[in-house]
Amino acid sequence: xxxxxxxxxxxxxxxxxxxxxxxxxxxxxxxxxxxxxxxxxxxxxxxxxxxxxxxxxxxxxxxxxxxxxxxxxxxxxxxxxxxxxxxxxxxxxxxxxxxxxxxxxxxxxxxxxxxxxxxxxxxxxxxxxxxxxxxxxxxxxxxxxxxxxxxxxxxxxxxxxxxxxxxxxxxxxxxxxxxxxxxxxxxxxxxxxxxxxxxxxxxxxxxxxxxxxxxxxxxxxxxxxxxxxxxxxxxxxxxxxxxxxxxxxxxxxxxxxxxxxxxxxxxxxxxxxxxxxxxxxxxxxxxxxxxxxxxxxxxxxxxxxxxxxxxxxxxxxxxxxxxxxxxxxxxxxxxxxxxxxxxxxxxxxxxx
DNA sequence: CGGGTTTGACCCGCGC
DNA sequence: GCGCGGGTCAAACCCG
Numbered sequence: 001x002x003x004x005x006x007x008x009x010x011x012x013x014x015x016x017x018x019x020x021x022x023x024x025x026x027x028x029x030x031x032x033x034x035x036x037x038x039x040x041x042x043x044x045x046x047x048x049x050x051x052x053x054x055x056x057x058x059x060x061x062x063x064x065x066x067x068x069x070x071x072x073x074x075x076x077x078x079x080x081x082x083x084x085x086x087x088x089x090x091x092x093x094x095x096x097x098x099x100x101x102x103x104x105x106x107x108x109x110x111x112x113x114x115x116x117x118x119x120x121x122x123x124x125x126x127x128x129x130x131x132x133x134x135x136x137x138x139x140x141x142x143x144x145x146x147x148x149x150x151x152x153x154x155x156x157x158x159x160x161x162x163x164x165x166x167x168x169x170x171x172x173x174x175x176x177x178x179x180x181x182x183x184x185x186x187x188x189x190x191x192x193x194x195x196x197x198x199x200x201x202x203x204x205x206x207x208x209x210x211x212x213x214x215x216x217x218x219x220x221x222x223x224x225x226x227x228x229x230x231x232x233x234x235x236x237x238x239x240x241x242x243x244x245x246x247x248x249x250x251x252x253x254x255x256x257x258x259x260x261x262x263x264x265x266x267x268x269x270x271x272x273x274x275x276x277x278x279x280x281x282x283x284x285x286x287x288x289x290x291x292x293x294x295x296x297x298x299x300x301x302x303x304x305x306x307x308x309x310x311x312x313x314x315x316x317x318x319x320x321x322x323x324x325x326x327x328x329x330x331x332x333x334x335x336x337x338x339x340x341x342x343x344x345x346x347x348x349x350x351x352x
Numbered sequence: 353c354g355g356g357t358t359t360g361a362c363c364c365g366c367g368c
Numbered sequence: 369g370c371g372c373g374g375g376t377c378a379a380a381c382c383c384g
Contacts, residue, residue, distance in 0.1 A: 200357055202376055215375070219355090228375090 182242035190239055191229055195251040209233030223248045
């Protein structure tokens with residue numbers, strides 16, 4: 001398989017029937033550090049890491065701009081934090097956020113870079129992302145077995161039973177949610193392709209939004225990673241993609257060594273390093289952000305907010321070759337990464 | 353025919 | 369307890 005091949009077999013974006021072919025949204029160099037205070041436990045997640053790209057797939061942590069190693073030692077992340085990268089490749093904005101667990105934030109204006117959080121409370125995350133193995137995958141919600149609930153319901157509803165012999169679910173057992181990572185993309189393409197193969201398993205209308213939300217599941221056997229894709233109602237030009245879980249396999253279209261980014265999976269729950277590939281490993285199509293993107297939260301607030309020592313080498317790609325070319329020529333990508341505290345963080349700070 | 357999408361039905365959690 | 373919304377299932381359908 002050719003390196004970094006842009007698949008043309010991505011099914012049309014199933015997003016509301018709109019949007020043509022799938023798109024490639026390749027994050028090829030991301031390093032995030034989340035540090036928190038206030039006694040919160042912090043969760044350190046990385047986009048590609050959540051995608052199942054692990055340390056062994058990439059080179060040691062490296063600053064592609066300064067060509068010097070970066071060693072980050074993030075404090076424990078907040079248990080309920082979810083990271084979100086807000087990427088606007090039209091306006092050259094990149095916003096990194098920790099998703100607030102407060103659902104109210106979903107109404108925030110994405111344009112202002114405040115993070116949305118259509119992602120619900122993730123404090124239920126019980127799986128240690130540091131162990132991205134089959135066990136964590138198998139504990140995903142859709143693989144929870146046992147159930148008396150549904151069988152019980154069936155006892156009272158023969159019609160339902162004959163109609164849907166649904167999988168059992170364990171009563172009184174909270175569904176274990178995988179860590180999630182969401183990011184917002186300014187794109188007319190709904191289904192952003194990250195190199196993995198996804199199967200759409202559902203679509204739901206979103207309240208107060210004319211745009212539906214699509215649910216995808218990784219098609220690889222044994223991999224329970226899911227992702228949701230929805231277009232923001234506030235700003236229809238933005239697409240919110242939320243990943244849940246970690247791939248238990250390499251990216252099918254990204255051979256080893258071409259991965260642009262990963263976080264040492266052992267970093268979860270304990271300080272560790274983030275991994276960024278050496279620049280020479282980046283493939284031609286990978287956008288390399290300027291040094292200014294090597295953001296490190298060094299503001300006075302860094303003691304209270306997550307600091308993202310992050311930079312993105314990031315280039316959305318599209319099946320459409322024309323679009324691809326466009327993206328390639330976008331030198332202004334990610335020049336301005338904005339770190340914004342989430343509502344919750346802001347609230348906590350106010351309380352202090 | 354196999355794999356992916358569509359879509360209506362259903363379950364569950366949560367807020368009121 | 370009830371209703372709502374999110375998430376999932378699976379039959380039907382589509383397509384290469």
